[in-house]
Amino acid sequence: MADLAAPDTAPDTAADAAVDPANWTCPAPLRDQPVVVMGHGGGGALSAELIEQVFAPAYGNPTLAALTDSAVCELGGARLAFSTDSYVVRPLFFPGGSLGDLAVNGTVNDLAMSGARPAFLSTAFVLEEGVELAVVERIARAVGAAAEAAGVLVATGDTKVVESGHGDGVYVTTAGIGLVPDGVDIRPQRARPGDAIIVSGPIGLHGVAVMSVREGLEFGVGITSDTAPLAGLVAAMLEVTKDIHVLRDPTRGGLGASLNEIARASGTGVRLRDRAVPVPEEVANACGFLGLDPLYVANEGRLVAFVPPEHAEAVLAAMRAHPQGTGAALIGECVADHPGMVVVATGLGGTRVVDLPLGEQLPRIC
Amino acid sequence: MADLAAPDTAPDTAADAAVDPANWTCPAPLRDQPVVVMGHGGGGALSAELIEQVFAPAYGNPTLAALTDSAVCELGGARLAFSTDSYVVRPLFFPGGSLGDLAVNGTVNDLAMSGARPAFLSTAFVLEEGVELAVVERIARAVGAAAEAAGVLVATGDTKVVESGHGDGVYVTTAGIGLVPDGVDIRPQRARPGDAIIVSGPIGLHGVAVMSVREGLEFGVGITSDTAPLAGLVAAMLEVTKDIHVLRDPTRGGLGASLNEIARASGTGVRLRDRAVPVPEEVANACGFLGLDPLYVANEGRLVAFVPPEHAEAVLAAMRAHPQGTGAALIGECVADHPGMVVVATGLGGTRVVDLPLGEQLPRIC
Structure with a gap:
């Protein structure tokens, strides 16, 4: 399970107790573990390590370090x-x-996340x-x-x-x-300070819908997965401007993982406004019950876009006019401060860091 | 296992004995079985049924009945x-x-089997x-x-x-x-009576190599899988003529399954010369030991080609000059007789039918 690898988990299980302390090494981020753990499939830091340390060297193809979404x-x-x-x-x-x-x-x-x-x-x-x-x-x-x-x-x-x-x-x-249409160049590296960050609708629905019926986790909630095709929404956005910088569908690892990847790939920072992120009440309740953060819950019919500020309003309007974007919201902006880092401005006036998750909060979500 | 589905298997197991005879239906070709059996993945008649009866209707795409090799x-x-x-x-x-x-x-x-x-x-x-x-x-x-x-x-x-x-x-x-290069149109439907049938080298090596180390089947033979990329060989053949009619790599189900599929797709017959088919002695011995037919054993670095007779000699020469085709051999011809059927002329002057296998002789070969 992904939480075997959680860095702040105290060694409190029988298996942990059996570890020889003389040979004990920090189990996170599992660089010294010789076996695959669930978190390697979770789309977070462990997945990134697997790509960087195993696949990219084996394939002799350093560009594969960006082995995400579409080529x-x-x-x-x-x-x-x-x-x-x-x-x-x-x-x-x-x-x-x-x-x-x-x-x-x-x-x-x-495919749509590269504008195709x-x-x-x-x-x-x-x-x-x-x-x-x-x-x-x-x-x-x-x-x-x-x-x-x-x-x-x-x-x-x-x-x-x-x-x-x-x-x-x-x-x-x-x-x-x-x-990919002519003139379209959409990839994480193109995020720029000043870009408006827009999410296409409420987050966390897919993950909570699957969790709600997962064996041993039944907690009847009346919500359904957001699974949907987004190519039509992307086409509508590209009609406003071809100069969309980044698109990403926040699946495994949720919005938190996607924003971290974009921040790292582009060397920019991401600043979110806590209360602007659309989290349905049922998702918030379920996450509270399960001890999960909605920012890390998987979505299968949402996208996050980095759009030059001069086009943000028109793109947002085009999204809201499309069936897959009726709940679109401006949730933050790309900044030059804290490159590679995602922070949330909380309602209380403070900020908190949203780090790249180690693995998926619950595995096998997609 | 694939042999659960063999039509000539007597109902002699405990499970079979427990079947209610009043409700018993013939287990082959499993149309009335409600579950997946190993043979559904074997590349033979059961695989074809799964495509024709489940996938093609579900996808609403009748061309998918030809769901093989590349589109x-x-x-x-x-x-x-x-x-x-x-x-x-x-x-x-x-x-x-x-x-x-x-x-x-x-x-x-x-991909190479469509000339790409x-x-x-x-x-x-x-x-x-x-x-x-x-x-x-x-x-x-x-x-x-x-x-x-x-x-x-x-x-x-x-x-x-x-x-x-x-x-x-x-x-x-x-x-x-x-x-796919311009002017190239390679597909099973293009087989024509008179076409020469050429195989690129000895058959059965991959299947026997895997079987030789399969749990419970160890029988040390000194042969290795033929796994190899064939695109270079195909390019060399296309330099002789773009008018190659059919290419197929006889993997699951072996040469027997591939030739049956080509005969059925084109409405032609296939006539092989028994002694012309290159079967290495170790493969023949292993097949004798295991009760298998080399014509149904999987290959992973061989192709079979249907070539207009006027180009056959030149194509064969080009194949033999290529590292992946040194063992190429003319093994038979495409005929107008017995459309959809593959027959072998035996050394004794008779013929035998090579039918489409129901499933793979040994599953999980690729």
Whole structure:
């Protein structure tokens, strides 16, 4: 679990008590741990370490240190966005969606975050022997419906089966290709001091919806996942101006992780206004109950945008006029102070630092 | 296991004995079974049924009934090949290669089978909690080395972690994009009576190499997997003529499955010459020992080509001059007789039918 790796966790479990103190090393950020922990898949600091220390050197490709969202590749004269994600959400079906919706919307949104118009998807299923074909069909139908809603074609696919006990029903990996319009250059490095920071709607709904039905965590709340395709919203924003600097969909690790990544990639600071961040009351209540911070809860149908201040008002208006952006809000600004750091101005007049989370608060959220 | 679905298996297990005879239906081809069996991932008749009966209707895309190898998509004026595969091979390392090599070469080869020059790959890892980071690193390094050897760039990626007991160490899903040269149109539907059928080298090596180290099946043979990228070989063949009709890499289900799929897609027949098919002695011996047919054993560095007869000799010569084609052989021809059917002329003067296998002879071979 991700919290095995939490730096402020006291060693109070039986397993911890059995550790030989003479050979004990700090378990966080797990650089000396020889095994994979849940946090390596959480989209936070441990995920970043895995990329920087394992994948980027192995692939001999330092640009992969930015192995997030989509890559922009030139091929045959076209500027393509290319992205992939595996989806291992548990349970497979949750209020407002399913693994199939996530697998489409997540990859469509990764493409959209580089300004691309998503065009083609692939789906690769890893099925566990013994899973009901009706479950596979229900997920496949969700994929088909979500692809149609997002305006993309599932062009190719694969299916593998693993023995019972070596999977978890259904894992789906999607990859996607989209076309980046001329003149569009959207990436975390382009954040500039002065940029307005806009979020497209209330945060935390996906994470709380999944948690609400997670085994052992049932706490009936009447909220549903925000899973949705965002390419149409992005197209509407680009009609206002092509000079949008950064787009990001705050999935694993939530808004907190996304803003930290942008601050680090661009060498700027982020300053949020606490009360401007739209947190639905049910999300706030659930987070209070579970001891979670809404800033770190996953979203699957929201984006955060860094927009030059002269365009901020018009972009915000265009977002609010789009079905996926009715709840859009200006939540802060990009600053030259404290580069690489995200701070929140609290309602009491103070500030607090929002650090990059080590892992996901609850794993397998997407 | 795939053999649960074998049509000629007598109901002789305890589980079978417990079936109520009044409600019993034939377990093959499993249309009435409500659950996923290993054979659904085997690349044979059960895989085809899953695509035709579940995925194609769910995606509302009848062209997906041809959900194999790579799709050719038009985007931004470019003709792109796009492909994906999940890799779940067990064990992760085997004589001659690893999961990492397969994950690159398999997708590179799927792109090459439409004549494309592979350019970009994505990798998505699903890691099991507790797997050693050294294992992940070893696989990542194999991915990096194989990508360099194949001349492709790993452009984007993802990592998820699932709880211990819900995975099998490492699963990797790759997707790839390549550019299809002008004037090239390679697909199973283009097979024509008279086409020469050429295989690029000895068959069965990958499957036997993996089986040789599979738990419980150790039988020390000195052979290694044929895993290799084939895009260079295809480029050399296309230099002879762009009018190559069909290319296929006979992976899951082996040469037998690939030829059946081509015969069915094109409405032609395939006639092989038994003794012309290059089966290494060690593969023949291992298959005899295990009761397998080499025609159904997986390959990961071989292709089969359907070539107009006037170009056959020159294409064969070009293949033999390429490092990946030194063992190329003319193994038969495409005929107008028995459309959709593959037959082998035996050394004794008779013929036998090579049917589409139901599933993989041994699962999790790639």
